[in-house]
Amino acid sequence: MNQQLRKIKSTLKRITDPxxxxxxxxxxxxxKHPLRDAAREFGCAHGKIAYWKNRYLKHGLKGLYTxxxxxxxxxxxxxxxxxxxxxxxxxxxxxxxxxxHVRSLIRKEAGVTYTSRRIxxxxxxxxxxxxxxxxxxxxxxxxxxxxFIKKTSPS
Numbered sequence: 001m002n003q004q005l006r007k008i009k010s011t012l013k014r015i016t017d018p019x020x021x022x023x024x025x026x027x028x029x030x031x032k033h034p035l036r037d038a039a040r041e042f043g044c045a046h047g048k049i050a051y052w053k054n055r056y057l058k059h060g061l062k063g064l065y066t067x068x069x070x071x072x073x074x075x076x077x078x079x080x081x082x083x084x085x086x087x088x089x090x091x092x093x094x095x096x097x098x099x100x101h102v103r104s105l106i107r108k109e110a111g112v113t114y115t116s117r118r119i120x121x122x123x124x125x126x127x128x129x130x131x132x133x134x135x136x137x138x139x140x141x142x143x144x145x146x147x148f149i150k151k152t153s154p155s
Contacts, residue, residue: 004031011061023064027056080110085126096131099123 008028015021022042029038030053039046055063074081084106088097103119106112114122120130 001031019066020061020064023052024056024061027053027064075112075114076106076110080106084109088123088126088128097123097128099130 005028008024008031012021012024012028015024026038026042026049029041030049032038033041035046035049035053038049042049052064076084084102087105087109088102091097099116099119102123103114103116106114106119106122124130
């Protein structure tokens with residue numbers, strides 16, 4: 001038991017990932033104290049502490065990492081993803097991309113049709129963010145808008 005605690009303490013010094021670090025601290029607390037006390041300390045259910053403790057004892061440090069989850073495979077091939085991502089990221093940042101443009105580019109390059117929501121998710125996974133234009137009052141006069149732009153534009 002003391003040997004396990006020493007090993008955990010030495011491992012804690014080199015782990016930088018906060019999720020794995022917290023799980024390792026849970027295991028350390030579970031070895032020192034009863035499960036319910038450890039759960040109270042971390043503010044979670046004792047079953048969660050027991051789960052991570054058992055995974056650590058069975059698989060070591062690798063057991064604390066999240067397992068890959070199954071899911072639907074992408075319809076686009078990895079080479080298409082790299083090509084389209086590169087095109088979108090190298091594009092003029094002032095003009096930007098609309099969801100419709102990215103959608104048509106994917107359809108043209110990869111031959112896959114996605115919904116607008118899926119295109120947003122894909123572009124966010126590429127590190128892009130959605131920018132919404134500021135709403136303009138439909139009742140404002142054209143000359144009022146021009147006067148406002150003249151006031152606010154840097155000269």
